[in-house]
Amino acid sequence: MSTPPCKELLLDNQLCFALYSTSLLMTKVYKPLLQELGLTYPQYLAMMVLWEGDGITVGEISTRLLTDPGSLTPLLKRLEAEGLITRTRSSKDERVVELYLTDSGRALYEKAKSVPACILAATELSIEQLGSLKNELVSLRGSLGKAV
Template sequence: MASSDDLLLDNQLCFALYSTSLLMTKVYKPLLSKLDLTYPQYLAMLSLWETDGLTVSELSSRMLTDPGSVTPLLKRLENEGLISRTRSSRDERVVELRLTDKGRQLKQKADDIPQCILNACDIDRKSLARLRQQVVDLRQRLQRSV
């Protein structure tokens, strides 16, 4: 039987994660505005800085979203001259993503963001890595349940 405390907002894991995500995005906003990127665009760029040449499908899988929702974001990145989108010569249904010189250079401007996030969280790298791993483990358990 559930306790009366079980339905208090502040006792909900989902609210703790949701509200923390909102605040994390607020912390990122001024940092990313200097790069003229939104948070989802930043996630796409992080993925491409890590592995240039991803397909739209691979990127959407990496970002845990569907290809249809990532396409408008990619069009904006292409219009800004940060990436190119080309159809694969092997399979025209596949769209490949490549960083432009401007997109590669943007990575240097983003170099200080991780340290800014550490400072905003007031946490050391080791503690942050542990926390991140706990959240990733939770995400993986939730993925198995849906």
Template sequence: MSKPPAPCEPLKLDNQLCFALYSTSLQMTKVYKPLLQALGLTYPQYIAMLVLWEEDGITVGEISSRMLTDPGSLTPLLKRLEGEGLITRTRSAADERVVELRLTDKGRALRERAQSIPSCILATSGLSLAQLGKLKDELVTLRGHLQGAE
């Protein structure tokens, strides 16, 4: 005799998409931690550096938009990167309310040291590059739908 299907339990923790995302994010950050410590970066600092490695000379507003965060919350992070000699923060000559961010030579050099991080994450994930790409695309789609619901 087969066992009847379990009733839907919408408030069971293991049935929550939000918990799967949250707990996976925590685990991902744990995997990144030793890799980033070797570079002297925290995870949020790494995200900021990724943006700057793609597009040097952007404003605080632009990096905030790329990182999906509030510009005010970035100020301490950017000050720390500046203190480490990785970036410079300067007021725009055209509009002094705008702060422009530029990589220093040290910040550009750090990019070379970070090159191995994606392959380390791929190896640790246990997934293929194609599987990770598909998962990332699905998460970006979900994020877009959630942003549209705000």
């Protein structure tokens, strides 16, 4: 390149790359922990929502995970095939699918309780630092959500 690169276009100066590469590494740290549970990272996210409140709809879980319901269907079918959840059509509205934890799904919660401490240790941050970072990211997500 004959002219010096624009500072604003250097990869190491990009927030988007810092977020992307950090997300990739975070998922890699989670992978062996979740393999012990028999879950992928997206399945783990879905199970966390269900552990917070059993008997929610596909629409509710998709809202919590910021994804569209159609992309969740294959993931939820796998969780059902693994015996962790049941999917039931609502008696009030056939279009609505309700999700319920099975006994195995509830038992998995106990095994998953060790995951957050492992992640905290891997970050080498204090709980306060991690909380602050999470709050800043949630705020950023909110601002970006307004822009799209």
